[in-house]
Amino acid sequence: MGEVMNVAKIFGEDVFNDTVMQERLPKKVYRDLKKMIQEGKELDLATADVIAHEMKEWAIEKGATHYTHWFQPLTGVTAEKHDSFISAPMENGKVLMSFSGKELIKGEPDASSFPSGGLRATFEARGYTAWDCTSPAFVRHDAAGATLCIPTAFCSYTGEALDQKTPLLRSMQAINEQSLRLIRLFGNTTAKKVTPSVGPEQEYFLVDAEKFMQRKDLIYTGRTLFGAMPPKGQELDDHYFGTIRQRIAGFMKDVNEELWKVGVTAKTQHNEVAPAQHELAPIYAECNVAVDHNHLVMQTLKRVACQHGMKCLLHEKLFAGVNGSGKHNNWSLTTDEGRNLLDPGKAPHENIQFLLVLTCILKAVDEHADLLRESASDPGNDHRLGANEAPPAIISIFLGEQLEDVIEQLISTGEATHSLKGGALETGVDTLPDVKKDATDRNRTSPFAFTGNKFEFRMVGSRDSIAAPNVVLNTIVAEAFAEACDVLEQADDFHKAVHDLIKKYATEHHRIVFNGDGYASEWVAEAERRGLPNIKSMVEAISALTTDKAVKLFERFHVFTEAELLSRAEIKYENYAKIINIEAKTMIDMASKQIIPAIMKYTKTLADTVVAVKAAGGDASVQSETLAEVTALLIEAKDALKALEKITKEAGTMEEGKEQAEFFKFQVFPAMDALRAPVDKLEMIVDKEAWPMPSYGDLIFEV
Ligand code: ADP
Numbered sequence: 001m002g003e004v005m006n007v008a009k010i011f012g013e014d015v016f017n018d019t020v021m022q023e024r025l026p027k028k029v030y031r032d033l034k035k036m037i038q039e040g041k042e043l044d045l046a047t048a049d050v051i052a053h054e055m056k057e058w059a060i061e062k063g064a065t066h067y068t069h070w071f072q073p074l075t076g077v078t079a080e081k082h083d084s085f086i087s088a089p090m091e092n093g094k095v096l097m098s099f100s101g102k103e104l105i106k107g108e109p110d111a112s113s114f115p116s117g118g119l120r121a122t123f124e125a126r127g128y129t130a131w132d133c134t135s136p137a138f139v140r141h142d143a144a145g146a147t148l149c150i151p152t153a154f155c156s157y158t159g160e161a162l163d164q165k166t167p168l169l170r171s172m173q174a175i176n177e178q179s180l181r182l183i184r185l186f187g188n189t190t191a192k193k194v195t196p197s198v199g200p201e202q203e204y205f206l207v208d209a210e211k212f213m214q215r216k217d218l219i220y221t222g223r224t225l226f227g228a229m230p231p232k233g234q235e236l237d238d239h240y241f242g243t244i245r246q247r248i249a250g251f252m253k254d255v256n257e258e259l260w261k262v263g264v265t266a267k268t269q270h271n272e273v274a275p276a277q278h279e280l281a282p283i284y285a286e287c288n289v290a291v292d293h294n295h296l297v298m299q300t301l302k303r304v305a306c307q308h309g310m311k312c313l314l315h316e317k318l319f320a321g322v323n324g325s326g327k328h329n330n331w332s333l334t335t336d337e338g339r340n341l342l343d344p345g346k347a348p349h350e351n352i353q354f355l356l357v358l359t360c361i362l363k364a365v366d367e368h369a370d371l372l373r374e375s376a377s378d379p380g381n382d383h384r385l386g387a388n389e390a391p392p393a394i395i396s397i398f399l400g401e402q403l404e405d406v407i408e409q410l411i412s413t414g415e416a417t418h419s420l421k422g423g424a425l426e427t428g429v430d431t432l433p434d435v436k437k438d439a440t441d442r443n444r445t446s447p448f449a450f451t452g453n454k455f456e457f458r459m460v461g462s463r464d465s466i467a468a469p470n471v472v473l474n475t476i477v478a479e480a481f482a483e484a485c486d487v488l489e490q491a492d493d494f495h496k497a498v499h500d501l502i503k504k505y506a507t508e509h510h511r512i513v514f515n516g517d518g519y520a521s522e523w524v525a526e527a528e529r530r531g532l533p534n535i536k537s538m539v540e541a542i543s544a545l546t547t548d549k550a551v552k553l554f555e556r557f558h559v560f561t562e563a564e565l566l567s568r569a570e571i572k573y574e575n576y577a578k579i580i581n582i583e584a585k586t587m588i589d590m591a592s593k594q595i596i597p598a599i600m601k602y603t604k605t606l607a608d609t610v611v612a613v614k615a616a617g618g619d620a621s622v623q624s625e626t627l628a629e630v631t632a633l634l635i636e637a638k639d640a641l642k643a644l645e646k647i648t649k650e651a652g653t654m655e656e657g658k659e660q661a662e663f664f665k666f667q668v669f670p671a672m673d674a675l676r677a678p679v680d681k682l683e684m685i686v687d688k689e690a691w692p693m694p695s696y697g698d699l700i701f702e703v
């Protein structure tokens with residue numbers, strides 16, 4: 001055994017957190033900063049100078065040589081530009097280490113290459129990063145040494161959001177204001193702030209780095225573009241929650257240690273459904289911190305995997321026929337006094353505030369199902385949502401027996417008089433302790449499930465940022481709260497008004513509630529009868545961003561302007577087209593340079609064998625039959641390759657935008673499938689030695 005890890009000691013040791021600030025900052029500066037964090041008060045430059053100086057001193061003690069404004073442009077990943085602390089040399093030739101308040105608060109990366117969806121063309125070329133003081137700075141240690149990372153938002157010269165963070169912070173303001181209005185109506189006069197709490201569960205795969213390097217599809221696209229199923233898949237369910245193998249355990253230990261040091265509360269780890277698939281979940285945090293931390297989790301998984309001779313793959317559909325990866329976004333609302341607005345308490349039917357919150361959420365999700373669906377779309381997730389894999393592309397809400405029963409009472413009689421109870425769990429074994437059962441079982445097939453005191457949005461892609469889903473959730477719920485408050489603040493008889501409103505919302509939006517099996521085909525038909533949207537792909541989802549309804553919603557709460565929404569839609573279409581283009585080209589490359597040549601070689605060997613066996617007077621019928629079979633598939637593959645080349649070229653000549661993205665989706669993508677089909681069949685019959693890359697079996701079972 002190595003040295004003992006003291007978690008309590010290392011946790012947060014590389015974070016400029018509250019304890020450090022309290023220790024190091026002069027009292028008044030600390031108070032001003034706290035005011036800024038808690039109440040959004042502005043900071044003057046002199047105060048910022050003091051904070052920057054202390055932050056720098058602290059970071060240098062941790063070994064930092066550089067600082068970076070860490071931001072989240074619309075590329076899906078984070079970006080950073082590093083500056084060292086050194087200042088211009090003095091007369092004696094020495095340098096000082098300096099870091100000013102201005103440098104802390106504002107940065108100006110040369111940002112002209114980040115996607116802006118036309119925003120910068122119409123406005124200004126400049127982009128600024130601005131310190132998000134509500135997410136603590138930290139020092140990151142890696143091959144570059146140690147770097148002070150300052151979480152920031154990224155905006156254009158005229159204030160348009162060019163990133164994920166800015167709208168997220170705006171949406172948090174919106175939900176804060178409207179939640180405060182709502183709880184005031186129920187007599188809470190003391191809470192100062194309501195924040196969304198978010199806990200994302202991250203799924204990922206680990207594969208051996210050497211095998212990874214032998215597959216161009218993994219290198220260029222992050223997923224396999226060819227690959228036949230191994231004889232054993234996940235059918236035995238023996239991997240799910242199985243014992244963690246030693247190599248993986250060693251990896252997880254290092255991941256946890258790194259994450260704890262930078263203040264990420266890595267909490268739960270286990271094997272997932274598919275072989276080589278795992279999950280990591282932190283303890284929930286304030287929404288923007290959770291978004292930052294999820295980026296850190298993804299980066300840390302990747303970095304540490306490399307150190308262990310593995311590759312961590314976050315793609316939503318790494319292997320066809322094997323479980324994909326997602327991210328469950330757990331979401332609730334917490335007051336600064338520690339109350340969770342989504343906690344139903346012991347008797348939900350009597351908890352009027354909770355019932356209002358709940359029915360507002362039903363309304364919000366029903367009215368903006370298209371936006372929520374859009375927020376979870378990325379090219380990889382198209383392989384899961386609506387494509388025979390969980391969860392379905394139809395947004396519905398799972399409430400569970402207890403709440404469903406309360407809602408039904410409300411709808412039928414206008415009054416809820418009782419709540420179903422959980423009772424004790426009957427194991428039939430006397431020596432097992434009495435375990436209290438939850439009043440509601442789980443439903444793993446629902447895209448949006450109530451799980452006790454939070455909602456779990458399960459559609460999010462494993463590789464995607466969780467910013468967009470939370471922007472949508474915060475804003476649509478803010479709108480529902482606002483509309484409820486508009487009514488209730490005017491009411492003469494509050495109690496009657498709130499009852500009526502809850503009943504109204506429950507009745508009008510009950511169609512979004514579905515407690516059954518979301519994977520069953522009957523649900524698709526039933527959802528259609530209910531008029532629920534079933535948006536099957538990313539390109540079909542994007543237009544939800546720019547409907548009149550969406551523009552009105554986001555402008556009302558100052559989360560997005562219409563120009564920002566248009567630019568985001570633009571970026572998404574371009575991004576989709578680019579990704580499918582890379583995938584198609586990678587397939588063409590692999591098929592023409594690796595797979596087809598390997599099969600040609602193999603057919604030559606077969607043909608030679610046929611001749612040799614016949615010459616020796618033997619029976620070559622098996623060899624001949626195989627040769628015929630392989631040849632037929634080879635011809636099919638070659639034809640499909642030509643067709644894919646042609647259609648990809650055509651797509652490339654189109655102007656960027658919606659039409660091009662649709663062309664990639666409905667023309668290029670099927671041509672990719674058409675090439676894959678014969679190649680996967682060939683992999684099943686061609687000699688393993690002759691196949692030019694590691695198989696699914698090699699990748700999944702030999703980590
Ligand atoms: P489950 O088994 O329901 O998936 P877990 O307890 O494993 O629940 O939690 C999953 C994630 O949800 C974790 O990141 C956890 O911190 C988070 N979570 C728990 N309670 C809340 C809450 N009230 N609000 C937001 N996230 C929460």
Ligand code: MG
Pocket residue numbers: 201328456
């Ligand atoms: Mg979960």
